[in-house]
Amino acid sequence: MTRTRLLAVLAGIAFLATPVLAMAQQKADLGKREYDSNCAVCHGVTGKGDGPYAGILDTRIPDLTVLSKRNGGVFPFARVYETIDGTNVLKAHGTRDMPIWGFDYKVRAAEYYQDHPYDPEAYVRGRILALAEYLSRLQTK
Ligand code: HEC
Numbered sequence: 001m002t003r004t005r006l007l008a009v010l011a012g013i014a015f016l017a018t019p020v021l022a023m024a025q026q027k028a029d030l031g032k033r034e035y036d037s038n039c040a041v042c043h044g045v046t047g048k049g050d051g052p053y054a055g056i057l058d059t060r061i062p063d064l065t066v067l068s069k070r071n072g073g074v075f076p077f078a079r080v081y082e083t084i085d086g087t088n089v090l091k092a093h094g095t096r097d098m099p100i101w102g103f104d105y106k107v108r109a110a111e112y113y114q115d116h117p118y119d120p121e122a123y124v125r126g127r128i129l130a131l132a133e134y135l136s137r138l139q140t141k
Pocket of ligand 1: 098099
Protein backbone atom coordinates (compact mmCIF):
# COMPACT_ATOMS: atom_id res chain seq x y z
CA MET A 1 0.00 0.00 0.00
CA THR A 2 1.42 3.37 -0.96
CA ARG A 3 1.73 6.08 1.61
CA THR A 4 -0.96 8.25 0.02
CA ARG A 5 -3.34 5.33 -0.05
CA LEU A 6 -2.64 4.53 3.58
CA LEU A 7 -3.30 8.16 4.51
CA ALA A 8 -6.53 8.11 2.54
CA VAL A 9 -7.67 4.98 4.35
CA LEU A 10 -6.76 6.46 7.74
CA ALA A 11 -8.59 9.69 6.89
CA GLY A 12 -11.59 7.60 5.85
CA ILE A 13 -11.59 5.72 9.14
CA ALA A 14 -11.28 8.95 11.13
CA PHE A 15 -14.13 10.47 9.11
CA LEU A 16 -16.40 7.48 9.70
CA ALA A 17 -15.47 7.13 13.36
CA THR A 18 -16.26 10.73 14.33
CA PRO A 19 -20.08 10.45 14.41
CA VAL A 20 -19.81 7.03 16.05
CA LEU A 21 -17.62 8.47 18.79
CA ALA A 22 -19.95 11.43 19.21
CA MET A 23 -22.87 9.02 19.60
CA ALA A 24 -20.96 6.92 22.12
CA GLN A 25 -20.22 10.03 24.16
CA GLN A 26 -23.87 11.07 24.16
CA LYS A 27 -24.88 7.60 25.20
CA ALA A 28 -22.41 7.70 28.05
CA ASP A 29 -24.20 10.66 29.66
CA LEU A 30 -27.18 8.60 30.80
CA GLY A 31 -28.14 11.21 33.40
CA LYS A 32 -28.44 13.98 30.83
CA ARG A 33 -30.36 11.77 28.44
CA GLU A 34 -32.84 10.75 31.12
CA TYR A 35 -33.15 14.34 32.33
CA ASP A 36 -33.75 15.77 28.86
CA SER A 37 -36.41 13.20 28.02
CA ASN A 38 -38.23 13.01 31.40
CA CYS A 39 -37.64 16.14 33.43
CA ALA A 40 -36.90 19.07 31.11
CA VAL A 41 -40.59 19.37 30.17
CA CYS A 42 -41.24 20.76 33.66
CA HIS A 43 -37.87 21.74 35.11
CA GLY A 44 -36.50 23.18 31.85
CA VAL A 45 -33.41 22.11 29.88
CA THR A 46 -31.24 24.26 32.15
CA GLY A 47 -32.99 23.04 35.32
CA LYS A 48 -34.25 26.48 36.25
CA GLY A 49 -37.89 25.41 36.35
CA ASP A 50 -38.87 27.05 33.07
CA GLY A 51 -39.96 24.05 31.01
CA PRO A 52 -43.05 24.23 28.77
CA TYR A 53 -45.25 22.82 31.60
CA ALA A 54 -44.30 25.63 33.96
CA GLY A 55 -47.36 27.67 33.07
CA ILE A 56 -49.76 24.71 33.18
CA LEU A 57 -49.18 23.31 36.69
CA ASP A 58 -50.64 25.02 39.74
CA THR A 59 -47.50 24.27 41.72
CA ARG A 60 -44.41 26.38 41.15
CA ILE A 61 -41.70 24.19 39.63
CA PRO A 62 -38.51 24.47 41.69
CA ASP A 63 -35.19 25.67 40.30
CA LEU A 64 -32.95 22.59 40.36
CA THR A 65 -29.72 24.56 39.87
CA VAL A 66 -29.78 26.05 43.40
CA LEU A 67 -30.28 22.87 45.44
CA SER A 68 -26.73 23.06 46.83
CA LYS A 69 -26.87 26.81 47.37
CA ARG A 70 -30.06 26.44 49.42
CA ASN A 71 -28.49 23.61 51.42
CA GLY A 72 -25.40 25.39 52.76
CA GLY A 73 -23.30 24.61 49.68
CA VAL A 74 -23.77 20.84 49.94
CA PHE A 75 -25.68 18.92 47.28
CA PRO A 76 -28.62 17.27 49.15
CA PHE A 77 -28.05 13.90 47.52
CA ALA A 78 -30.34 11.74 49.67
CA ARG A 79 -33.24 14.19 49.44
CA VAL A 80 -32.85 14.47 45.67
CA TYR A 81 -32.70 10.68 45.32
CA GLU A 82 -35.82 10.20 47.40
CA THR A 83 -37.71 12.96 45.63
CA ILE A 84 -37.04 11.40 42.24
CA ASP A 85 -37.75 7.85 43.44
CA GLY A 86 -40.90 9.02 45.20
CA THR A 87 -42.07 5.55 46.15
CA ASN A 88 -41.62 6.20 49.87
CA VAL A 89 -43.89 9.24 49.85
CA LEU A 90 -46.75 8.41 52.19
CA LYS A 91 -50.31 8.74 50.93
CA ALA A 92 -51.17 10.66 54.09
CA HIS A 93 -48.79 13.41 52.96
CA GLY A 94 -51.09 14.11 50.07
CA THR A 95 -50.56 13.85 46.36
CA ARG A 96 -47.81 15.65 44.59
CA ASP A 97 -47.45 17.17 41.16
CA MET A 98 -44.20 15.48 40.30
CA PRO A 99 -44.50 11.97 38.84
CA ILE A 100 -43.25 8.98 40.90
CA TRP A 101 -40.25 7.99 38.82
CA GLY A 102 -39.32 4.96 40.93
CA PHE A 103 -42.58 3.35 39.89
CA ASP A 104 -42.33 4.56 36.30
CA TYR A 105 -38.83 3.10 35.84
CA LYS A 106 -39.95 -0.21 37.32
CA VAL A 107 -42.68 -0.46 34.69
CA ARG A 108 -40.18 0.42 31.98
CA ALA A 109 -37.74 -2.22 33.21
CA ALA A 110 -40.48 -4.85 33.01
CA GLU A 111 -41.29 -3.78 29.45
CA TYR A 112 -37.63 -3.78 28.47
CA TYR A 113 -36.60 -7.16 29.90
CA GLN A 114 -39.93 -8.96 29.45
CA ASP A 115 -39.27 -12.68 30.09
CA HIS A 116 -35.54 -12.34 30.85
CA PRO A 117 -34.43 -12.46 34.46
CA TYR A 118 -33.51 -9.01 35.74
CA ASP A 119 -33.26 -6.98 38.91
CA PRO A 120 -35.89 -4.21 38.82
CA GLU A 121 -34.34 -2.44 41.83
CA ALA A 122 -30.96 -2.24 40.09
CA TYR A 123 -32.57 -0.80 36.94
CA VAL A 124 -34.43 1.86 38.91
CA ARG A 125 -31.44 2.69 41.13
CA GLY A 126 -29.13 3.04 38.12
CA ARG A 127 -31.38 5.60 36.49
CA ILE A 128 -32.04 7.60 39.63
CA LEU A 129 -28.33 7.68 40.50
CA ALA A 130 -27.52 8.89 36.99
CA LEU A 131 -30.16 11.62 37.30
CA ALA A 132 -28.98 12.73 40.74
CA GLU A 133 -25.38 12.84 39.49
CA TYR A 134 -26.47 14.91 36.49
CA LEU A 135 -28.36 17.34 38.75
CA SER A 136 -25.27 17.71 40.93
CA ARG A 137 -23.46 18.96 37.81
CA LEU A 138 -26.15 21.60 37.15
CA GLN A 139 -25.55 23.35 40.50
CA THR A 140 -24.53 26.99 40.53
CA LYS A 141 -21.86 27.70 43.14
C1 HEC B 1 -44.97 17.16 35.64
C2 HEC B 1 -43.88 18.07 35.94
C3 HEC B 1 -42.60 17.49 36.50
C4 HEC B 1 -41.76 16.55 35.92
C5 HEC B 1 -41.94 15.86 34.58
C6 HEC B 1 -40.64 16.40 36.83
N1 HEC B 1 -40.80 17.19 37.92
FE1 HEC B 1 -39.50 17.37 39.49
N2 HEC B 1 -40.81 18.59 40.45
C7 HEC B 1 -42.00 19.05 39.94
C8 HEC B 1 -42.69 19.86 40.94
C9 HEC B 1 -44.01 20.56 40.75
C10 HEC B 1 -41.87 19.84 42.09
C11 HEC B 1 -42.17 20.50 43.45
C12 HEC B 1 -42.63 19.45 44.44
C13 HEC B 1 -44.01 18.89 44.12
O1 HEC B 1 -44.98 19.63 44.11
O2 HEC B 1 -44.11 17.68 43.84
C14 HEC B 1 -40.69 19.04 41.74
C15 HEC B 1 -39.63 18.80 42.59
C16 HEC B 1 -38.45 18.18 42.25
C17 HEC B 1 -37.29 18.06 43.10
C18 HEC B 1 -37.16 18.57 44.53
C19 HEC B 1 -36.54 19.95 44.52
C20 HEC B 1 -36.26 20.45 45.92
O3 HEC B 1 -36.36 21.67 46.12
O4 HEC B 1 -35.97 19.63 46.80
C21 HEC B 1 -36.33 17.38 42.39
C22 HEC B 1 -34.93 16.99 42.84
C23 HEC B 1 -36.91 17.06 41.09
N3 HEC B 1 -38.19 17.58 41.04
C24 HEC B 1 -36.27 16.36 40.09
C25 HEC B 1 -36.91 15.89 38.95
C26 HEC B 1 -36.32 14.95 38.02
C27 HEC B 1 -34.90 14.39 38.11
C28 HEC B 1 -37.26 14.69 37.06
C29 HEC B 1 -37.17 13.73 35.90
C30 HEC B 1 -36.92 12.34 36.21
C31 HEC B 1 -38.43 15.49 37.37
N4 HEC B 1 -38.18 16.19 38.52
C32 HEC B 1 -39.58 15.53 36.60
C33 HEC B 1 -42.49 18.80 38.67
C34 HEC B 1 -41.98 17.88 37.78
